[in-house]
Amino acid sequence: MSNYILVEVNVVNRQKQQYVTIKGTKEGLTLHLDDTCSFKELLAEIETKLTSNSNPDDxxxxxxxxKVGNRYLTNKQQEKLRNVIRSKKNFIVEEIESNVMTKEQAIQWKEENEIVPVAKMIRSGQVLEVNGDLLLIGDVNPGGTVKAGGNIFILGALRGNAYAGLAGNNQSVIAASLLKPTLLSINETLNRSPDFSEQTEGSNEMECAYIDDQERIVIDRLQLLSQLRPMLTRLERRM
Structure with missing residues (x-):
């Protein structure tokens, strides 16, 4: 009699890895894209999934x-993604969020977020401008101007003009030991001296200016700034 050996073969059905996860919100769709697969594989799966989720013409x-995670996308790759999604009915890319940036973008981010300290008096006709936050140790005389892409902090008197939030940030603030400006501007909102507080020259209370919920520049006590703009104290909370 022949001897037979029975060999058991286990067949494992591996489910194909999903490179695209779609989540719906009231604002629209969020696509979480795998950052380990090839870009070609990513495009193919987006094409398949959005075709099955396409909307009627009307x-x-x-x-x-x-959300592309730790994947860096060139401008050409971003445009390819936009084109694939745009080819589907009623879909349009509003934002591409990546954890990766170029060296040039990192330098720009640093310049826009760093605090630039300057010790000097800004006299009439002089203009001091920085990309990030400005920390001025000195006065701004009438006719003098300070500008910043972010916040402006003045350890001295502000009697001239101050422009904060030039990078387009409505959350920027202006603070000074003495706030008696000729003009304040935050982002694109302006306010002139007749609307400001009645702080006297002898007052020791520092004040700050910010944009409120009604899109107006408001002057208030500096002590309230941590409540109004909690992100200003983000470094302290991490310690």
């Missing part, structure tokens, strides 16, 4: 946000 325009 549906309203639906915004799509892409």
């Amino acid at each position: 549906s309203p325009l639906l915004g799509v946000r892409l």
Whole structure:
């Protein structure tokens, strides 16, 4: 009699890895894209998934946000993603969020977020401008101007002009030991001296200016700044 050996073969059905995860929100769709697969594989799966999720022709325009994780996308790759999504009915890319940036973008981010200390008096006709936050140790005389992409902090008297939030940030603030400006501007909101507080020259209370919920520049006590703009104390909370 022949001897037979029974060999058991285990067949494992491996489910194909998903490179694209779609989550719906009231603002639209969020696509979480795998950052380990090839870009070609990513495009193919987006094409397949959005085809199955496409809307009727008469549906309203639906915004799509892409979260690409630790994948760096060139401008050409970003445009390819936009084109694939735009080719589907009523889909449009509103934002591409990546954890990776170029060296040039990192330098720009640093310049826009760093605090630039300057010790001098800004006299009439002089203009001091920085990309990030300005920390001025000195006075700004009438006719003098200080400008910053972010916040302005003045350890001295502000009697001239101050422009904060030039990088487009409505959350920027202006603070000074003595706040008696000729003009204040935060982002694109302006306010002139007749609307400001009645702080006297002898007062020791520092004040700050910020934009409130009604899109107006408001002057208030500096002590309230940590409540109004909690992100200003983000470094302290991490310690």
